[in-house]
Amino acid sequence: MNIQNLFKIAIKALGNNKMRCFLTMLGVIIGVGAVIAMLAIGQGSKNSIKAQISEMGSNMIMIMPGAERRGGVRQSSDDMQTLKPADYEAIVSQATGIAHITPTVSSSGQWVNGNNNYPSQAQGVNTQYLDIRQRKVAEGEMFTEADVKTAAKVCILGKTLVDNLFPDGSDPIGKVVRFGSIPLTVIGVLDEKGYNTMGQDQDDLALVPYTTVMKRMLAIDYLQGIQASAIDENRTEETIEEITDILRTQHKLREDQEDNFTIRSMQELAQMISSTSSMMTVLLACVAGISLLVGGIGIMNIMIVSVTERTREIGLRMSIGATGKDIMTQFLIEAIIISVTGGILGILTGAIATWMIKLFAHWPVQIDPSSVILSFVVCTAIGIIFGFYPAAKASNLDPIEAIRYE
Amino acid sequence: MAKEIIKIENLKRYFKVGDETVKALRGVSFTIYEGEFVTIMGTSGSGKSTLLNTLGCLDTPTSGEYYLDGIAVKGMGKNERARIRNRKIGFIFQNYNLLPKTTALENVELPLLYNSSVSAKERSERAEKCLREVGLGERLFHKSNQMSGGQQQRVAIARALVNNPVIILADEATGNLDTRTSFSILTLFQRLYKEGKTIIFVTHNPEIALYSSRNIMLRDGHIVSDEYNSDIKSAEEVYRNLPEEND
Numbered sequence: 087m088n089i090q091n092l093f094k095i096a097i098k099a100l101g102n103n104k105m106r107c108f109l110t111m112l113g114v115i116i117g118v119g120a121v122i123a124m125l126a127i128g129q130g131s132k133n134s135i136k137a138q139i140s141e142m143g144s145n146m147i148m149i150m151p152g153a154e155r156r157g158g159v160r161q162s163s164d165d166m167q168t169l170k171p172a173d174y175e176a177i178v179s180q181a182t183g184i185a186h187i188t189p190t191v192s193s194s195g196q197w198v199n200g201n202n203n204y205p206s207q208a209q210g211v212n213t214q215y216l217d218i219r220q221r222k223v224a225e226g227e228m229f230t231e232a233d234v235k236t237a238a239k240v241c242i243l244g245k246t247l248v249d250n251l252f253p254d255g256s257d258p259i260g261k262v263v264r265f266g267s268i269p270l271t272v273i274g275v276l277d278e279k280g281y282n283t284m285g286q287d288q289d290d291l292a293l294v295p296y297t298t299v300m301k302r303m304l305a306i307d308y309l310q311g312i313q314a315s316a317i318d319e320n321r322t323e324e325t326i327e328e329i330t331d332i333l334r335t336q337h338k339l340r341e342d343q344e345d346n347f348t349i350r351s352m353q354e355l356a357q358m359i360s361s362t363s364s365m366m367t368v369l370l371a372c373v374a375g376i377s378l379l380v381g382g383i384g385i386m387n388i389m390i391v392s393v394t395e396r397t398r399e400i401g402l403r404m405s406i407g408a409t410g411k412d413i414m415t416q417f418l419i420e421a422i423i424i425s426v427t428g429g430i431l432g433i434l435t436g437a438i439a440t441w442m443i444k445l446f447a448h449w450p451v452q453i454d455p456s457s458v459i460l461s462f463v464v465c466t467a468i469g470i471i472f473g474f475y476p477a478a479k480a481s482n483l484d485p486i487e488a489i490r491y492e
Numbered sequence: 493m494a495k496e497i498i499k500i501e502n503l504k505r506y507f508k509v510g511d512e513t514v515k516a517l518r519g520v521s522f523t524i525y526e527g528e529f530v531t532i533m534g535t536s537g538s539g540k541s542t543l544l545n546t547l548g549c550l551d552t553p554t555s556g557e558y559y560l561d562g563i564a565v566k567g568m569g570k571n572e573r574a575r576i577r578n579r580k581i582g583f584i585f586q587n588y589n590l591l592p593k594t595t596a597l598e599n600v601e602l603p604l605l606y607n608s609s610v611s612a613k614e615r616s617e618r619a620e621k622c623l624r625e626v627g628l629g630e631r632l633f634h635k636s637n638q639m640s641g642g643q644q645q646r647v648a649i650a651r652a653l654v655n656n657p658v659i660i661l662a663d664e665a666t667g668n669l670d671t672r673t674s675f676s677i678l679t680l681f682q683r684l685y686k687e688g689k690t691i692i693f694v695t696h697n698p699e700i701a702l703y704s705s706r707n708i709m710l711r712d713g714h715i716v717s718d719e720y721n722s723d724i725k726s727a728e729e730v731y732r733n734l735p736e737e738n739d
């Protein structure tokens with residue numbers, strides 16, 4: 087008996103019950119579709135994190151106020167005010183491993199130009215911010231150290247802000263816009279970067295001297311953070327230690343006291359985010375996998391019904407010379423056809439779902455070829471595993487009893 | 493001397509039902525030669541089907557010898573018996589047992605699907621030829637459920653012929669059919685007999701013995717008579733003289 091003939095027989099048998107066949111497949115289609123989409127989301131976010139890091143530069147170091155957060159305990163606002171401009175100056179004058187450094191303070195609010203409004207932020211930084219973030223001023227000029235000293239009322243706008251505040255396309259340079267109630271002169275426009283891989287608009291950004299944000303907007307005497315870039319990517323760890331020492335001395339912390347600030351390198355951060363996202367991916371894939379399992383049980387259920395229903399047919403086939411193995415193979419092939427066809431349709435469904443997620447939710451997604459191969463293998467396995475019991479049941483029927491079955 | 497197609501010696505078949513033993517065959521012996529048309533007769537429960545199933549290698553006897561076409565069937569495994577059924581036996585059942593929603597041609601091709609030495613082309617050619625032989629040349633692509641009982645039984649006969657079996661085994665092949673259709677089927681069997689086919693036809697209808705070349709009577713698992721018929725009546729004549737019904 088050759089497999090080709092058994093294939094014909096199996097396809098014919100499935101064709102006799104198309105609706106049932108499709109409904110059985112639906113379980114697998116949904117299962118596989120879900121697995122593909124979930125893995126695509128997981129892979130996509132992992133990739134975007136990686137891309138983000140290389141965009142920002144893996145030598146980036148972030149200093150944040152407050153002790154390292156543990157167990158989600160919230161810190162009082164006092165604890166979040168531990169970074170002072172003096173700390174920044176101390177690092178600038180003492181640290182040896184740092185290429186560029188900027189304090190960061192930001193204020194949320196409404197940007198206004200005449201009748202045009204746009205809600206965004208004012209990002210308070212110094213002149214080195216551009217080097218750290220690898221950005222450029224495309225038109226006009228960056229503000230100067232002098233502007234920082236005097237807390238000058240100037241700003242550099244990103245493309246998105248320019249588009250929203252100057253919809254008529256007029257040249258923003260030299261114009262005065264308001265951020266909240268504070269008038270700021272536009273002295274430059276940032277280079278256009280578009281959306282990053284995380285789906286964030288990198289042009290929705292306005293740079294203001296950090297002193298302006300501190301004194302004129304927020305009226306605070308502390309920094310929200312400090313960003314720096316290490317000279318040597320491979321010596322980030324040592325640079326972090328160096329900064330820690332400087333800050334501990336600055337803050338006059340005793341040996342037994344914990345740091346009241348937190349330093350993270352981009353590398354560390356990346357690892358943290360990526361491990362959370364890996365965990366999410368595993369969880370999502372598990373849920374999807376369970377639905378695939380349910381699909382498999384659906385196949386088994388239908389195959390058992392089908393074997394019972396077709397007892398007479400099985401008896402007849404045996405009486406004209408089909409061996410137990412032939413019958414077994416036929417039913418296994420039927421199960422595998424259902425699961426594999428369901429798998430292929432599921433992969434398509436998953437791909438379409440993934441594409442829709444990308445289109446409508448702007449999530450970073452990527453279908454990994456290995457997840458397609460995996461789904462395919464799993465489907466075949468499901469067909470074999472869940473088809474085995476009904477097929478064995480069919481092949482063990484006694485031909486005489488089977489043919490008399492009513 | 494004609495070739496021995498079937499030879500059984502002291503064949504017994506006991507069934508265990510709970511504590512009791514049902515003795516369906518209590519020692520049956522006979523030899524059937526090539527070209528015979530044997531009817532096996534007996535009341536319901538006399539062991540006819542059990543005997544036929546054994547001859548058809550569907551069932552194994554409790555004891556006794558069985559030679560089919562010179563081969564000892566005793567001691568054969570399941571797969572070997574399946575192969576014998578596929579190559580040497582043509583089965584016809586009372587309720588036709590055609591595959592539903594399947595054309596006549598595909599139904600007839602079925603035994604050859606389980607024989608990998610037959611190509612797809614040869615398969616359909618042979619099936620078509622057999623369907624023509626049973627008078628269904630015009631209905632190759634009719635689905636089994638679109639056909640009358642007599643036509644379905646003809647398809648079943650064509651299916652039993654398609655593998656060129658050494659013997660055709662029919663169990664109550666006319667049991668579900670009206671008189672006229674029964675005689676048309678019987679006519680077909682007589683034609684196959686004239687062509688030299690070996691046939692065993694099981695029936696509880698004593699009248700049918702008149703149309704075969706040999707009649708074996710069973711009662712309670714024993715042979716009570718085994719007689720040759722020198723004056724075979726023509727089923728075709730009876731068929732012609734029967735009033736036509738709306739068929």
Ligand SMILES: Nc1ncnc2c1ncn2[C@@H]1O[C@H](COP(=O)(O)OP(=O)(O)O)[C@@H](O)[C@H]1O
Binds near residue numbers: 515541
């Ligand atoms: N599988 C079986 N299990 C138990 N008893 C059986 C079985 N098959 C047949 N018999 C018994 O064997 C006897 C002969 O049955 P069967 O060969 O079917 O008779 P017939 O075909 O002549 O009507 C009956 O008494 C029947 O009940």
Ligand SMILES: [Mg+2]
Binds near residue numbers: 540541542
């Ligand atoms: Mg019977």
